[in-house]
Structures are given as C-alpha cells and as structure tokens.
Amino acid sequence: KPLPASSPPAAPRKTPPSAAPPSHAEMxxxxxxxxxxxxxxxxxxxxEEAHLSTEEAxxxxxxxxxxNERLREEIGxxxxxxxxxxxxxxxxxAPRETxxxxxxxxxxxxxxxxxxxxxxxxxxxxxxxxxxxxxxTYVDPTIFEPVVKLLDAVEEGEE
Numbered sequence: 001k002p003l004p005a006s007s008p009p010a011a012p013r014k015t016p017p018s019a020a021p022p023s024h025a026e027m028x029x030x031x032x033x034x035x036x037x038x039x040x041x042x043x044x045x046x047x048e049e050a051h052l053s054t055e056e057a058x059x060x061x062x063x064x065x066x067x068n069e070r071l072r073e074e075i076g077x078x079x080x081x082x083x084x085x086x087x088x089x090x091x092x093x094a095p096r097e098t099x100x101x102x103x104x105x106x107x108x109x110x111x112x113x114x115x116x117x118x119x120x121x122x123x124x125x126x127x128x129x130x131x132x133x134x135x136x137t138y139v140d141p142t143i144f145e146p147v148v149k150l151l152d153a154v155e156e157g158e159e
Contacts, residue, residue: 024148031141039138046132050120059119064138067112072143074104079146086154109135 022030047057078101085093112135117125120133131137 024152028141028145028148035139035141042132042137045129046120049128049132050124052120056119060116063112063115063119064135067108067135067138068140068143070108071105071139074101074108075143076146078104079150082147083150086150109139
C-alpha cells in the first residue's frame with residue numbers, strides 16, 4: 001500500500017563502520033576450513049567415480065599426503081630464501097627466481113598427477129570429474145603458513 005502523502009520521509013540509514021580487513025591468519029584459517037570440506041567431497045567423489053578399493057583409497061591418501069609434505073618442505077625452503085633476500089638492502093626478486101620456485105611446485109604437482117593417473121585404471125578415468133583427480137584440489141593451503149607469517153612480518157615492519 002502506498003503511504004499517505006503526510007507521512008514523514010524515512011530516516012536515512014546509518015551504515016556501520018567498515019570492519020577491518022581479515023588478517024592473513026584469519027584468511028588462512030578460512031581457506032583451510034573450505035579446503036578440508038572440498039577435499040573430503042572430492043575424495044569421496046573420486047572413490048565412487050573411479051570405483052577405488054579400500055587399498056586404492058589408502059594409496060590415494062599416501063599420494064596426497066606425500067605431495068603436501070613435499071610442497072610444505074618446498075615452501076619452507078622458499079620462505080627462507082625469500083626472507084634472506086628481503087633482508088638484503090634494495091634486493092629485488094628477479095622474475096627468474098619466482099619462476100624457479102614455481103618450477104619446484106609444478107614438478108611435485110606433475111609427479112602427483114602421474115601417480116594419481118597410475119592409481120586410477122584408464123577405463124575408469126572417463127567417468128571421473130576432472131577436478132576430483134586434479135592434484136591442485138588436494139593442496140593443503142596451510143602449507144603456505146610460513147609465507148603468510150613472513151608477509152605479516154614484512155607488513156608490520158613497514159608500519
């Protein structure tokens with residue numbers, strides 16, 4: 001129903017003050033929770049789609065755990081290298097350095113992809129959703145915690 005013409009105009013809405021942006025740690029926590037949920041769903045779907053046995057499902061877990069452990073080690077080493085570079089006055093990162101870091105990551109992901117493809121019989125692969133066998137689906141975001149801590153330290157130093 002329309003309001004009578006004599007009604008006073010509505011009071012302007014006050015917008016709440018904007019909240020501080022989430023910290024790196026809060027973003028990491030949210031990413032880890034979302035990842036765990038997505039990982040569980042993807043793993044279950046892969047087991048069903050590929051008709052994996054209990055033994056094959058256990059092997060899948062070993063493959064993914066190994067991948068994340070290797071990536072965690074790589075991130076630790078990269079973070080140390082990055083920290084040393086940041087301590088050098090005026091040190092810039094050359095694009096080639098970041099490409100080398102990416103290469104180390106990609107090597108692990110490709111080896112994991114090969115292991116997952118070897119685990120799943122070729123005749124079963126046609127019925128699998130690509131995301132469910134993609135190794136990046138199973139990368140644990142908490143492996144990046146050392147980098148997040150370094151970023152936090154750098155930001156605190158800039159303030």
